[in-house]
Amino acid sequence: MTSTESTLDPITLEVQWQRLITIVDEIDTATIRTSFSTIVGESHDFGCVLMDAKGRGLAQAQWSPPGFCTMMPRTTRKMLKKFPPETLRPGDVLITNDPWIGSAHLPDYNLITPVFYQDELIAFLGTTAHVSDVGGHRGDLEAVDVFQEGTRVPPTFFYRDGRSVELIHEFISANCRVPELVMGDLDAIVGTHRVGIGRLLDFMRDYNLNDLKELAEEIIGRSERAMRDAIRELPDGDYAFEKVIDGYFEPLTMKVTVSVRDSEMYFDFSGTSPQQENAAINIAYSMTHAATVYPIKCMLTPRIPNNHGLIAPLHVEVPEGSILNCKFPAPVKARAKINKHTAPLIFSALAPVLPGETIAPGGGIFPFYFAGNDSRYSEDTFTVHVLPYGGMGATRDQDGWPPVAFPDNGTLTPTEVMEMQCPVVMWHKRIVPDSGGPGRRRGGPAEEYLLECRGEKPITLTVRPDTLEYPIEGLEGGHPGSLGAVIVNGEPQKRFPPIEMRPKDQVIIRTPGGCGFGNPKERERERVLADLRYGYITEKAARDIYGYQDIARYPGHGRAADAD
Amino acid sequence: MSARYSLGFDIGGTFTDFVLVDSESGTVEFYKTLTTPDDPSEAIRTGIDVLMDRTGASGRDIERAIHATTLITNALIERKGARTALVTTEGFIDILDTQKEMRYDIYDLHSPPIEPLVPRPLRFGVKERMNNFGDVIRPMEQESLDTTIERLREADVEAVAVCFLHSYQNPAHEEEAGQAIKESLDDVSVSLSSEVAPEIREYERMSTVVANAYVQPLTQGYIEKLKKDLADAGYMRSLYLMLSSGGITVPETAEEFPIRLVESGPAAGALAASFFGAQLGQSDLVSFDMGGTTAKMCMIKDGEPSMAHTFEIARVHRFKRGSGLPVRIPAIELIEIGAGGGSIAWVDRMGLLKVGPLSAGASPGPACYGLGGEEPTVTDANLLLGYLNPEYFLGGDMALDVEAAEEAVEKVAQAVDLSVAEAAWGIHQIVNENMISATRVHIAERGEDPRNLTLLAFGGAGPMHAYSIAKALKMKGYVCPAGAGVASALGLLTAPVAFDFARTYTTTITQDNLPTLDQVFRDLVEEGREVLREAGVADDDMRFEFSADVRHKGQGHDIVVDLPWEDFGAIDIEQDFKPHFYETYETLYGHAHYHLDLELMTCRVRATGPQPTVNLPESPSDSPDASVALKGQRAIYLPQWKGYREVPTYDRAQLPAGARFAGPAIVEEKESTALIGPDCECRVDEHLNLVTLFNS
Numbered sequence A: 001m002t003s004t005e006s007t008l009d010p011i012t013l014e015v016q017w018q019r020l021i022t023i024v025d026e027i028d029t030a031t032i033r034t035s036f037s038t039i040v041g042e043s044h045d046f047g048c049v050l051m052d053a054k055g056r057g058l059a060q061a062q063w064s065p066p067g068f069c070t071m072m073p074r075t076t077r078k079m080l081k082k083f084p085p086e087t088l089r090p091g092d093v094l095i096t097n098d099p100w101i102g103s104a105h106l107p108d109y110n111l112i113t114p115v116f117y118q119d120e121l122i123a124f125l126g127t128t129a130h131v132s133d134v135g136g137h138r139g140d141l142e143a144v145d146v147f148q149e150g151t152r153v154p155p156t157f158f159y160r161d162g163r164s165v166e167l168i169h170e171f172i173s174a175n176c177r178v179p180e181l182v183m184g185d186l187d188a189i190v191g192t193h194r195v196g197i198g199r200l201l202d203f204m205r206d207y208n209l210n211d212l213k214e215l216a217e218e219i220i221g222r223s224e225r226a227m228r229d230a231i232r233e234l235p236d237g238d239y240a241f242e243k244v245i246d247g248y249f250e251p252l253t254m255k256v257t258v259s260v261r262d263s264e265m266y267f268d269f270s271g272t273s274p275q276q277e278n279a280a281i282n283i284a285y286s287m288t289h290a291a292t293v294y295p296i297k298c299m300l301t302p303r304i305p306n307n308h309g310l311i312a313p314l315h316v317e318v319p320e321g322s323i324l325n326c327k328f329p330a331p332v333k334a335r336a337k338i339n340k341h342t343a344p345l346i347f348s349a350l351a352p353v354l355p356g357e358t359i360a361p362g363g364g365i366f367p368f369y370f371a372g373n374d375s376r377y378s379e380d381t382f383t384v385h386v387l388p389y390g391g392m393g394a395t396r397d398q399d400g401w402p403p404v405a406f407p408d409n410g411t412l413t414p415t416e417v418m419e420m421q422c423p424v425v426m427w428h429k430r431i432v433p434d435s436g437g438p439g440r441r442r443g444g445p446a447e448e449y450l451l452e453c454r455g456e457k458p459i460t461l462t463v464r465p466d467t468l469e470y471p472i473e474g475l476e477g478g479h480p481g482s483l484g485a486v487i488v489n490g491e492p493q494k495r496f497p498p499i500e501m502r503p504k505d506q507v508i509i510r511t512p513g514g515c516g517f518g519n520p521k522e523r524e525r526e527r528v529l530a531d532l533r534y535g536y537i538t539e540k541a542a543r544d545i546y547g548y549q550d551i552a553r554y555p556g557h558g559r560a561a562d563a564d
Numbered sequence B: 001m002s003a004r005y006s007l008g009f010d011i012g013g014t015f016t017d018f019v020l021v022d023s024e025s026g027t028v029e030f031y032k033t034l035t036t037p038d039d040p041s042e043a044i045r046t047g048i049d050v051l052m053d054r055t056g057a058s059g060r061d062i063e064r065a066i067h068a069t070t071l072i073t074n075a076l077i078e079r080k081g082a083r084t085a086l087v088t089t090e091g092f093i094d095i096l097d098t099q100k101e102m103r104y105d106i107y108d109l110h111s112p113p114i115e116p117l118v119p120r121p122l123r124f125g126v127k128e129r130m131n132n133f134g135d136v137i138r139p140m141e142q143e144s145l146d147t148t149i150e151r152l153r154e155a156d157v158e159a160v161a162v163c164f165l166h167s168y169q170n171p172a173h174e175e176e177a178g179q180a181i182k183e184s185l186d187d188v189s190v191s192l193s194s195e196v197a198p199e200i201r202e203y204e205r206m207s208t209v210v211a212n213a214y215v216q217p218l219t220q221g222y223i224e225k226l227k228k229d230l231a232d233a234g235y236m237r238s239l240y241l242m243l244s245s246g247g248i249t250v251p252e253t254a255e256e257f258p259i260r261l262v263e264s265g266p267a268a269g270a271l272a273a274s275f276f277g278a279q280l281g282q283s284d285l286v287s288f289d290m291g292g293t294t295a296k297m298c299m300i301k302d303g304e305p306s307m308a309h310t311f312e313i314a315r316v317h318r319f320k321r322g323s324g325l326p327v328r329i330p331a332i333e334l335i336e337i338g339a340g341g342g343s344i345a346w347v348d349r350m351g352l353l354k355v356g357p358l359s360a361g362a363s364p365g366p367a368c369y370g371l372g373g374e375e376p377t378v379t380d381a382n383l384l385l386g387y388l389n390p391e392y393f394l395g396g397d398m399a400l401d402v403e404a405a406e407e408a409v410e411k412v413a414q415a416v417d418l419s420v421a422e423a424a425w426g427i428h429q430i431v432n433e434n435m436i437s438a439t440r441v442h443i444a445e446r447g448e449d450p451r452n453l454t455l456l457a458f459g460g461a462g463p464m465h466a467y468s469i470a471k472a473l474k475m476k477g478y479v480c481p482a483g484a485g486v487a488s489a490l491g492l493l494t495a496p497v498a499f500d501f502a503r504t505y506t507t508t509i510t511q512d513n514l515p516t517l518d519q520v521f522r523d524l525v526e527e528g529r530e531v532l533r534e535a536g537v538a539d540d541d542m543r544f545e546f547s548a549d550v551r552h553k554g555q556g557h558d559i560v561v562d563l564p565w566e567d568f569g570a571i572d573i574e575q576d577f578k579p580h581f582y583e584t585y586e587t588l589y590g591h592a593h594y595h596l597d598l599e600l601m602t603c604r605v606r607a608t609g610p611q612p613t614v615n616l617p618e619s620p621s622d623s624p625d626a627s628v629a630l631k632g633q634r635a636i637y638l639p640q641w642k643g644y645r646e647v648p649t650y651d652r653a654q655l656p657a658g659a660r661f662a663g664p665a666i667v668e669e670k671e672s673t674a675l676i677g678p679d680c681e682c683r684v685d686e687h688l689n690l691v692t693l694f695n696s
Helices: A010-034 A066-082 A166-174 A179-206 A213-232 A285-300 A342-349 A415-421 A525-534 A539-544 B040-055 B071-077 B142-155 B172-184 B202-232 B251-256 B264-280 B378-384 B402-416 B420-444 B462-472 B487-494 B514-534 B573-589
Strands: A046-052 A057-060 A093-096 A108-117 A120-130 A156-160 A237-245 A252-261 A264-268 A314-317 A368-373 A381-386 A424-431 A447-453 A459-463 A485-488 A499-501 A506-510 B005-011 B015-022 B028-034 B062-069 B084-089 B123-126 B136-138 B159-163 B189-192 B239-242 B285-290 B295-301 B311-313 B325-327 B335-337 B343-347 B353-359 B454-458 B477-480 B498-508 B543-552 B559-563 B598-608 B630-638 B643-651 B660-662 B665-668 B673-676 B680-684 B690-694
Touching: A010 A046, A010 A057, A010 A120, A010 A179, A010 A213, A010 B353, A010 B420, A010 B573, A046 A066, A046 A179, A046 A213, A057 A066, A057 A213, A066 A093, A066 A108, A066 A120, A066 A285, A093 A179, A108 A179, A120 A179, A156 A166, A156 A179, A166 A179, A213 A264, A213 A285, A237 A342, A252 A342, A285 A314, A285 A342, A381 A415, A415 A424, A459 A506, A525 A539, B005 B040, B005 B264, B005 B487, B015 B040, B015 B487, B028 B040, B040 B202, B062 B202, B062 B264, B062 B487, B071 B202, B071 B311, B084 B142, B084 B202, B123 B142, B142 B172, B159 B172, B159 B202, B172 B189, B189 B202, B202 B239, B202 B251, B202 B325, B239 B251, B239 B264, B251 B514, B264 B285, B264 B295, B264 B454, B264 B487, B285 B420, B285 B462, B295 B420, B335 B420, B343 B378, B343 B402, B343 B420, B353 B420, B378 B402, B378 B420, B402 B420, B420 B462, B420 B630, B454 B462, B462 B477, B462 B673, B462 B690, B498 B514, B514 B543, B514 B598, B559 B573, B573 B598, B630 B665, B673 B690
Parallel strands: A264 A314, B005 B062, B062 B239, B084 B123, B084 B159, B159 B189, B285 B454, B454 B477, B643 B665
Antiparallel strands: A046 A057, A046 A120, A093 A108, A093 A156, A108 A120, A237 A252, A252 A264, A368 A381, A368 A459, A424 A447, A447 A506, A459 A499, A485 A506, B005 B015, B015 B028, B285 B295, B295 B335, B311 B325, B343 B353, B477 B690, B498 B598, B543 B559, B543 B598, B630 B643, B660 B680, B665 B673, B680 B690
């Protein structure tokens, strides 16, 4: 470990580092409070990052989805190729939603604001946010190319010299269905960056700093050394893992080989299925990269605030033209359907060397949204997003959480808020018995929604399901979680163009369960009894899967269920 | 002798504080004794006896007795509440587990889920349903309700929370179910979400009503016992209880809505800060209360603490946002972080020094307590920096062990390659920085500028850390009130009888629907009158303040806007209301969307009785000479000196009003020690507050 001559003692560094995190947290809070859409304000589908003048990640908001925070600095560096730092001026805001430059599908807009101090560019603030609409077709999973999926905005100025660039505002506004929501969110983000700039300049003055160079080197340098130290503790070797997942028209293979070499790790995804022609489930490289490095941070350095140094020793190779590194102009809108399997693949691959740190696969995101017109709810078109998840996987020591955002982060739109915004009634949202993958530690249970259209005319339901056919294995003998399902008026669905819900139509949406960890036969009796009492498992499962033949009807069990 | 005393008593985690004010002479008596957790009334009796002895008064001479307690918070944190059941709309019993489907720590795969207060087997669904307009779309089925009641009976529950979807729009089903449960089950307390928190968002509302039910039986028992104890001491009048909102209320209301008492102690602290602010003629300040395990900060603007309508209790991961149970109640908006005298310092794997959130608490306590603690804490650092006097801790009742502190701090000093003094300063500075960051955000989120604010520091450790915090935030200065260690109890005596009412009513705000809106407010006012009458407030003394949660149409979140108009029904929406909203929004976020309509979400009314006045005597301030209080000299460490220097120490009890002296200096009193920085000038005002300003 070579330590360069530094004036930053460990106390000053800690103090200044925490302060930078506070600044991005404040931007995060302001974004929620000033946003317009449910997807930003209620679902927290956005991330905020502070970067140094080279576009390297320095600090991220604590609740931001981790993927955004890894992608944003890459996006920024790519944009700087088109707009070199010397061409930027105070009051500028850059924007793009290009999937191959930004975060891999059109709805994610990236806004990047350079921060100047004493006429020098010292940092960038970046926010990626999923906006409510980007035009294009109403579909989700089925598309032939990215052009169908909406409007692509190449890197350009959203604000220049502090003034809004009218053409680009009008252009984005004119090319989406709910301009008030979209422009409301984008302009709110610009406002939060102004707040952030004020805080950052206060910080510079408080500590008499002229730039962030030294601080950035310290943060990144120390983090990188910590990550390298942690990797060095792992035995050198190659750890491969392969699994089959649903895909859309056909099942897909995901494969990775993780090579640990001294203080570095190499990820090779050779053997993974090629990109898909007519299904919008292709992933641009930057997202695969983010999903690959996330598990490493969780397992090796969970307590170090995220920044560029932690990913520096990680090298991610993905064959071009594969589903995980698709070529332009592949359709990409629903890339989360595949991306949700990438982090679990890494967690599973490294389970043999990090059994206490890893986690079994979880159900992942299962998003849906409603769109339509109904004057009782909205004068214009309504779009209401709900982002539910499956159960979380088990770890060696802990049962999986009930449905929760993982490996992304976000919050669920409340039922009452959803019903206030569109003519849909949710008749239930409940946990499904026997859905959590059995194991010595059980996977988190899945949840099921029953939705009914109560409007006077049809509305559109767009749903992006996953794990309907191919179960995902648990770890160390843990079983798969239950499969997901989408059932329209009693008919299980296999293809997912937007669903027209006519008045009184009913749809069941069932997310997948989380996977188990370890042999279920080793699960302790009291845990099995508790699961019975809670209605998480049935007596049959207690006997047949967990091996407690003698468990008779447990007094009081089954009482948790609803009256029916 | 007429009843002329006001008694405030606040049961905290470690200490129970008392304050007795004689309304005729204005004299104040303070008393502090250890809390007696097994039977809190023991400490209460001790305190009352001592104060009665001191003043020669009896229980009959007390006009008002006001109480704050941590009982409810503790019951929630320690999960020691009643066996509680939840009755909800069929299909929604799992809301308590799925919550917001958010993780509070995105990188820690091993963080535990947030355990609900009601386990799944005690949650029951009833066949019924309202829609978002409050229309019945599934009538409540009698059979389903009967079955549920039968199960509640079998489960032998002590409390029941009822929360149906959209009950904030139409409470009919909840009321019917609640009535049926009460009639069928004896000795079971029932809480309805439409009464406890009639606001949209089912998880937050459900979490609130469940917490209310969970603490209801024990609160009822506790208050009844307290009333009896006070009656035994000769106190004949009504007991008042402090609410989280900074109002006080009578036992009947407190027993119905016990969750509203959850932050009663901290609320009293914020009120005390407002009170001292008024004394000082400073209406904009930040109250800073730092004790053994936590620090609480609260922004006070125009003499009023800021208010919040939702906050989190009983966080799983110490103080981590998102890891607690949300409750929607009106509460003084405090930030509470794990930073106190007992916070433990440690070194992470990158070689960085960290402080907290783990605390050594009172046992084993900081290393210097000599009670077996070995970890270095903030108190140990303060001792080594010379801020604390080892011979005068708690007025000399407890000797501090300097060597033990040195040994403990040495451990981290070696790990970060610094001297013991530098490491001690590091600990002091990092715990400060944790508080500074939180305070900075708290101030900024209210659109305020710290340069216009004064820090009001109290609690055992507050006056010692105030200098660095006020300096870092570039505040005007800091003030340590007399008796800073117990000062927060004084806040109890300044609180009016008050209760807050809210109702979600979603609509676009237009001139046309103004009459309907006005009616919602009038209904809330009527509810307010009833509650105030119950508390013995005369009609002429009742005051009502109006506010509303409003947003730009289509926006996801709302802000609270005060409605300053006498007659809301008579205003002009375009001319009066909209500009008022935009201005409020702009103050917070720097911009507003003038082209958008406005949408109302929730109507709020605060009903208050008369504001009590507490007049403390003034001392003549004609004695600028501080030297009469000089105790000696002591070496303290400051980083700008890169070492220790001798500074004067003063005995606070001897400092006369009007005294002035320059920093650096240390001022010692029994329960706390104040650090006066080298770039400061300190003055003792006529109320014996230490007013410290930075030299400009």
